[in-house]
Amino acid sequence: xxxxxxxxxxxxxxxxxxxxxxxxxxxxxxxxxxxxxxxxxxxxxxxxxxxxxxxxxxxxxxxxxxxxxxxxxxxxxxxxxxxxxxxxxxxxxxxxxxxxxxxxxxxxxxxxxxxxxxxxxxxxxxxxxxxxxxxxxxxxxxxxxxxxxxxxxxxxxxxxxxxxxxxxxxxxxxxxxxxxxxxxxxxxxxxxxxxxxxxxxxxxxxxxxxxxxxxx
Numbered sequence: 001x002x003x004x005x006x007x008x009x010x011x012x013x014x015x016x017x018x019x020x021x022x023x024x025x026x027x028x029x030x031x032x033x034x035x036x037x038x039x040x041x042x043x044x045x046x047x048x049x050x051x052x053x054x055x056x057x058x059x060x061x062x063x064x065x066x067x068x069x070x071x072x073x074x075x076x077x078x079x080x081x082x083x084x085x086x087x088x089x090x091x092x093x094x095x096x097x098x099x100x101x102x103x104x105x106x107x108x109x110x111x112x113x114x115x116x117x118x119x120x121x122x123x124x125x126x127x128x129x130x131x132x133x134x135x136x137x138x139x140x141x142x143x144x145x146x147x148x149x150x151x152x153x154x155x156x157x158x159x160x161x162x163x164x165x166x167x168x169x170x171x172x173x174x175x176x177x178x179x180x181x182x183x184x185x186x187x188x189x190x191x192x193x194x195x196x197x198x199x200x201x202x203x204x205x206x207x208x209x210x211x212x213x214x215x216x
Contacts, residue, residue, distance in 0.1 A: 001025075001029065001031060001035040001036055001038070001039045002035075002038070002039040002042050002043065004029065004039075005025070005036075005039050005040075005043060005049075006039075006043060006046075006048065006143070009043070009048050009049075009059055009143070009147075010048075010143055010146050010147060010150070011114060011150065012147065012150060012151070014059045015059065015206065016059055016060065016061040016062050016147070016205075016206040016207070017058060017059060017061050017205055017206065018058060018059045019056060019057070019058045020049070020056075020057050020058060020059060021056055021057065022036045022037055022040070022057075040057055044057075046140070046141070046143055047060055047063070047066055047143070047144065048060050048143045048144075060144075061205075061206060061207055061208045062144050062147050062148060062206055062207050062208070063144060063207075063208050063209065063210050064196055064207065064208075064209045064211065065209060065210040065211040066144045066210075067144045067145050067148055067196075068211075070141060070142040070143075070144055070145040071145055071189065073137070073138065073141060073142065074138055074142060074145065074189060075186060075189045077134045077137070077138060078124065078127060078128075078138075078185060078189065079182055079185060079186065080134075081127045081128045081131050081134060082127050082173075082181060082182060082185055083178065083182065084131070085126075085127045085128075085129065085173070086173055086176055086178050086181060087178075088129075089129070089173075093126055093129060094170070094173070094174060096126050097123060097126050097166075097170050097173075098170065100119045100120075100122050100123040100126070100166075101123065101163065101166050101167060101170065103115070103119040104116055104119045104120060104123070104162075104163050104166065105163055107119060108159045108160065108163060113150065113153055113154050114150075116153055116159060117149065117150055117153055120149075120153070120162065120166075123166055148195065148199065151199055151202075151203060151206070152195050152198075152199065155198075158195075162188075165184070165187075165188045166188075168184060169181060169184045169185060169188065172184055
């Protein structure tokens, strides 16, 4: 039940701010309330579900304070992985990257957002060869950032830019230009400021920003 609910939240089948209850989910998925209660607890630890005592639960709105921290985690782990990858990759790994770019372009042309995101993730996953624990940490801890990415790539211009970023990064990796590759990856992962303003304007009900609570 945990995986099912988590997937529904990450893929925006359950939208940010949606009220959810154990009874409703139990009826919808035809399961007892116990695994649902356990799933709610686990998802609340990932800040994907907000449990409000005496009031019920809801799918957590996307918090840009949390996104900022998840991007920090993603950036630092992936930069470290890329350094190692540039020195230790095999030709088959470069072919994997090529294949995922081709599938991204196909998904982009067919406007298949989730397919694009799948191969975007798999493209970056290639850099984490022999670093399964680090990749698993990103998968488990970056749910708010994942939803931001899904919303962002629904905008075709942004998707095209991502594909071009990946092509340039791959060319640089092939040349084993570590300094330029790291700079490109950091730029690729650090577009949050412009995306933040755009997403807040287009989807105002999906977001909160707990950073603003600490402004005196």
